[in-house]
Amino acid sequence: MLENSFFKIANEAPVMMWVADPNQNFIFFNSSWLDFRGETLEDEKAGNWVENIHCKDVTRVNRQFEKNFKNQKPYKLEYRLKRHDGTYRWILENGTPRFNKDDAFSGFIGSCVDIHEIKELEKRKEKFITAASHELRTPLTTLNVYLHLIDDYFKQNQLPDFGQYANGAIRQLNKVNNLIEQLLDLNKIQSGALSYEFREISFGVLASAIIDRMRILHPSRNILLKGKSEAVISCDPEKLSQAIENILNNSLKFSEEDTDILIMIKEDGKNVFLDVKDFGIGIAKEYLPKIFDRFYRIPGTKEETYPGLGMGLYLSQKIIKKHNGRINVESVENEYTKFSIQIPLI
Amino acid sequence: MAKILVVDDDPDILSVMEILLSMKGFTVDVTARGDNTFSKIESFQPDLILLDVLISGHDGRAICKEIKSNANLRHLPVIMLSAHPGAAASINDYGADGFISKPFEVENLLKKINEQLHLASS
Numbered sequence: 001m002l003e004n005s006f007f008k009i010a011n012e013a014p015v016m017m018w019v020a021d022p023n024q025n026f027i028f029f030n031s032s033w034l035d036f037r038g039e040t041l042e043d044e045k046a047g048n049w050v051e052n053i054h055c056k057d058v059t060r061v062n063r064q065f066e067k068n069f070k071n072q073k074p075y076k077l078e079y080r081l082k083r084h085d086g087t088y089r090w091i092l093e094n095g096t097p098r099f100n101k102d103d104a105f106s107g108f109i110g111s112c113v114d115i116h117e118i119k120e121l122e123k124r125k126e127k128f129i130t131a132a133s134h135e136l137r138t139p140l141t142t143l144n145v146y147l148h149l150i151d152d153y154f155k156q157n158q159l160p161d162f163g164q165y166a167n168g169a170i171r172q173l174n175k176v177n178n179l180i181e182q183l184l185d186l187n188k189i190q191s192g193a194l195s196y197e198f199r200e201i202s203f204g205v206l207a208s209a210i211i212d213r214m215r216i217l218h219p220s221r222n223i224l225l226k227g228k229s230e231a232v233i234s235c236d237p238e239k240l241s242q243a244i245e246n247i248l249n250n251s252l253k254f255s256e257e258d259t260d261i262l263i264m265i266k267e268d269g270k271n272v273f274l275d276v277k278d279f280g281i282g283i284a285k286e287y288l289p290k291i292f293d294r295f296y297r298i299p300g301t302k303e304e305t306y307p308g309l310g311m312g313l314y315l316s317q318k319i320i321k322k323h324n325g326r327i328n329v330e331s332v333e334n335e336y337t338k339f340s341i342q343i344p345l346i
Numbered sequence: 347m348a349k350i351l352v353v354d355d356d357p358d359i360l361s362v363m364e365i366l367l368s369m370k371g372f373t374v375d376v377t378a379r380g381d382n383t384f385s386k387i388e389s390f391q392p393d394l395i396l397l398d399v400l401i402s403g404h405d406g407r408a409i410c411k412e413i414k415s416n417a418n419l420r421h422l423p424v425i426m427l428s429a430h431p432g433a434a435a436s437i438n439d440y441g442a443d444g445f446i447s448k449p450f451e452v453e454n455l456l457k458k459i460n461e462q463l464h465l466a467s468s
Contacts, residue, residue, distance in 0.1 A: 130430075133429075134429045134430060137429035137448045137449055138356050138358070138359065138429055138448065139358070140448075140449045141359060141362075141429070141448040141449040141450065142358045142359055142362045143449075144449050144450075144451075144452070145362045145363070145365075145366050145452060146362060148366075148452040149365065149366060149369065152369070177449055
């Protein structure tokens with residue numbers, strides 16, 4: 001019988017496996033599974049393992065199983081399962097639906113790996129980033145205040161050149177601050193802890209505040225605004241500003257000083273739209289689908305010419321999605337890049 | 347001249363705050379130790395307190411709660427400072443009058459201080 005030969009092979013496999021019939025009866029567990037659990041095949045088949053799923057995960061796992069057997073589609077699931085030594089380990093389970101030769105659903109095969117160490121490392125990494133950001137903020141706070149004091153002194157003593165240098169230093173410091181904020185937000189997004197405070201505000205007011213700020217920060221650049229909107233949206237103003245600023249910073253970074261940045265705002269009664277267009281180096285077609293990926297940087301010499309961490313667009317997209325919005329990009333290499341944001345009205 | 351007491355365990359923050367706030371015309375006293383807060387309040391008689399959320403060995407929030415539960419000190423405005431922006435969410439539970447995350451904009455800090463002093467005197 002096919003099943004028996006499969007079971008034989010499965011018993012040799014280093015991953016933990018189970019097989020279930022279409023009625024959610026577990027009919028087989030391989031040797032790796034039984035070794036991990038320290039249980040007999042009979043006990044596991046009787047459902048012993050379900051009772052040994054961590055109490056904080058069991059409801060979620062059961063609910064997911066009900067869903068999986070109804071949907072009959074491949075799935076991934078993480079949960080904590082008790083090992084033979086009595087400790088709970090994080091398991092990553094890949095479920096693959098089985099179909100017989102008549103294409104009728106005949107259950108699932110689950111293959112599982114112990115990802116406990118990876119999970120622990122991930123947690124430690126998050127803690128480390130939080131601690132590092134915190135440690136960085138304190139010296140930045142003092143640095144910022146000293147620079148302001150210097151700036152004040154130059155202003156009072158009418159030394160505009162030096163005032164400009166102090167301002168330049170403050171601007172750079174703000175950049176470092178922003179990078180740290182992004183790093184921290186990224187960390188929070190990963191651990192699911194980034195909290196949003198939604199308020200109803202006028203999109204036009206938010207957009208012009210952002211544009212004003214960008215014009216002050218980049219006095220040499222021509223940032224043009226076309227169109228307007230009186231529409232009210234529900235948003236976390238700080239997060240959404242950050243998302244839009246990341247895009248604007250990108251446009252400024254990847255275009256020459258003497259080229260315009262074009263911002264277009266419009267609405268259609270359902271959504272408000274904001275486009276940011278620059279006439280810079282553009283993005284080659286093959287890289288377009290990847291630019292919203294975390295830490296993605298377009299390869300080639302440009303990577304050195306245009307410093308960055310590859311977090312900006314990833315964060316922007318996450319934030320805009322949280323606002324039930326959309327972000328798209330359109331580009332022709334060495335001609336232009338246009339980012340389009342769409343946010344639903346209330 | 348309004349008097350401000352700064353409580354923070356970082357000596358660099360304390361010295362820069364002392365310079366900044368004195369330059370802006372305030373009378374300033376500082377302490378790096380949370381347990382000194384109350385004796386400082388008594389001797390210095392501040393009009394406002396800038397209090398860090400996490401002070402080594404002392405939770406700034408607990409100090410804030412103690413100030414706000416003391417009938418004689420309740421009126422004293424407390425602005426809390428933290429390098430953990432997440433800390434802002436729990437500030438209200440401790441009765442703080444304001445929150446500023448580190449690093450802060452100098453103008454923003456001065457604005458909040460003046461707002462609180464204005465509220466307290468009106």
